[in-house]
Amino acid sequence: MKPLRTQKKESLFPKVKKNIIQVRKQGDPPEEDLESMEGFICDLCLATAHRKGITQCPFCGRWVCRDVCYNEDELCCTSCAGVIKLMRESVVLEDLAQPVLEEKKKK
Ligand SMILES: [Zn+2]
Numbered sequence: 395m396k397p398l399r400t401q402k403k404e405s406l407f408p409k410v411k412k413n414i415i416q417v418r419k420q421g422d423p424p425e426e427d428l429e430s431m432e433g434f435i436c437d438l439c440l441a442t443a444h445r446k447g448i449t450q451c452p453f454c455g456r457w458v459c460r461d462v463c464y465n466e467d468e469l470c471c472t473s474c475a476g477v478i479k480l481m482r483e484s485v486v487l488e489d490l491a492q493p494v495l496e497e498k499k500k501k
């Protein structure tokens with residue numbers, strides 16, 4: 395029996411939030427590149443990016459460059475994407491472990 399995908403996503407989000415350290419508050423401005431005056435600094439790779447090329451991660455609040463440090467699949471920075479991947483794997487493991495535990499209780 396496969397668990398519903400929507401259920402899985404709901405249980406995953408708070409777990410991911412718990413495991414990610416917020417670097418910046420949501421809505422806080424990105425670090426300005428004062429040397430080049432050209433744009434903003436990516437919080438992960440420290441490259442300079444223009445305002446349009448930088449985006450704030452909804453999990454950790456880091457401002458990251460879209461080219462290198464933003465994961466389009468997870469819609470967050472590559473750092474958080476790694477945590478999400480780990481959490482997703484652990485959720486899958488929990489899903490597999492639960493029916494076994496319930497069966498033991500019955501006996
Ligand atoms: Zn970057």
Ligand SMILES: [Zn+2]
Pocket residue numbers: 451452453454455456470471472473474475
């Ligand atoms: Zn992030």
